[in-house]
Amino acid sequence: MLVLSRRVGESIVIGEDVTVTVLDVRGDVVRVGINAPRSVTVHREELLRELEETNRAAASASEDAVASLAARLSKRPD
Template identity: 35%
Template sequence: MLILTRRPGESLYLGDNIKLKILSVQGKQIKIGLDVPEDMTVYREEVYLKIKEQNKQALETSQQDLLAAAALWQKKEIKK
């Protein structure tokens, strides 16, 4: 992990298109401004992790459905 020190009003860039600016520091909270391309999605970590988990569950369901369909197809083929 890269650790940088920035003061309120200072910025840093991630590549050419993403700018992070430290807006203020109050106690344990830091306000960060983000300039990102319009087509880029930004998630809070807890939302991102929930989306990843839901996608994983959806994929598992799809694989189970595919296996069930294959089993039904095999039964149908055996009857012929």
């Protein structure tokens, strides 16, 4: 992991087309601005993690529903 110190108004450039700028620092909160092409997805880590957990839970529920349906269908008289 690269660790840098930046002051308000200073930026770092990632690749050729992503710029991260420190906008404000208040106590232990840092506001950053990210300038990137629309093709680059930018997510807050905690929201991405939550989305992944939600997707896993939904997939698990779907698998349970499919298994339950399959069991009911196998017991169904012809």
